[in-house]
Amino acid sequence: MIKGVIFDLDGVLVSTDEMHFNAWKKLADELGIDKFTKEDNKRQKGVSRMNSLDVVLSKGNRIYTEEEKEELAERKNTYYKELLEELNENGILPGAKECLKMLRQKGILIGIGSVSKNAPLILERTGLIHYVDKISCGLDITRSKPDPQVFEVAADKLGLKYEECLVVEDSFAGVVAGKAAHMKVLGIGTEYKQLRADYEAPGLWADINWEVILEE
Numbered sequence: 001m002i003k004g005v006i007f008d009l010d011g012v013l014v015s016t017d018e019m020h021f022n023a024w025k026k027l028a029d030e031l032g033i034d035k036f037t038k039e040d041n042k043r044q045k046g047v048s049r050m051n052s053l054d055v056v057l058s059k060g061n062r063i064y065t066e067e068e069k070e071e072l073a074e075r076k077n078t079y080y081k082e083l084l085e086e087l088n089e090n091g092i093l094p095g096a097k098e099c100l101k102m103l104r105q106k107g108i109l110i111g112i113g114s115v116s117k118n119a120p121l122i123l124e125r126t127g128l129i130h131y132v133d134k135i136s137c138g139l140d141i142t143r144s145k146p147d148p149q150v151f152e153v154a155a156d157k158l159g160l161k162y163e164e165c166l167v168v169e170d171s172f173a174g175v176v177a178g179k180a181a182h183m184k185v186l187g188i189g190t191e192y193k194q195l196r197a198d199y200e201a202p203g204l205w206a207d208i209n210w211e212v213i214l215e216e
């Protein structure tokens, strides 16, 4: 029996993926790295800011010190936060709010499992904070997805056993993390598709058989 659903944030509940890409692209352009593309961006989804930076830098041909990398990650975050100033409830992905409302009405606990350190800000700006019981984010963890830590912390905060939780994820790293946490996983979209999620849907707007999923 599923008692809690732990949602990834970027690309599942909110449309911030494009903002992440644009901020990384701006940084890449400044560094003269012109080979960074949307295809590379797929590998950044669900992984921490520093690991995402490594994806950008791997497309260039210079080695950076740890100190330089810290500055570059900080710079990208400044660009990203400028874009987040435009974010409001219009950034909520189709079906997401309705889905959270429906699950809460059924007595299901709602958790967030996102490696983003900006997750609390994003939840505030979109108003989704009002539909969430507990947040596990980049500020709570030491290991990024595909490590299961972010989902384990979410379950712990909700006071649930791992097998009582369902993870909803759109990224490859996130689906791996959910399975590694011994949780059921609902995969959203197509980017994780080399893997097997327990359930699949194109988006939260789709006709998802929640009765069956929650009973298992």
Ligand code: G6P
Pocket: 010, 020, 044, 045, 046, 047, 048, 049, 052, 077, 114, 115, 116, 117, 118, 119, 138
């Ligand atoms: C999410 C996104 C990643 C991003 C990570 C860290 O998981 O999918 O692309 O790198 O969060 O986000 P942050 O807001 O902390 O830089």
Ligand code: MG
Pocket: 008, 009, 010, 011, 012, 045, 046, 169, 170, 171, 174
């Ligand atoms: Mg995601």
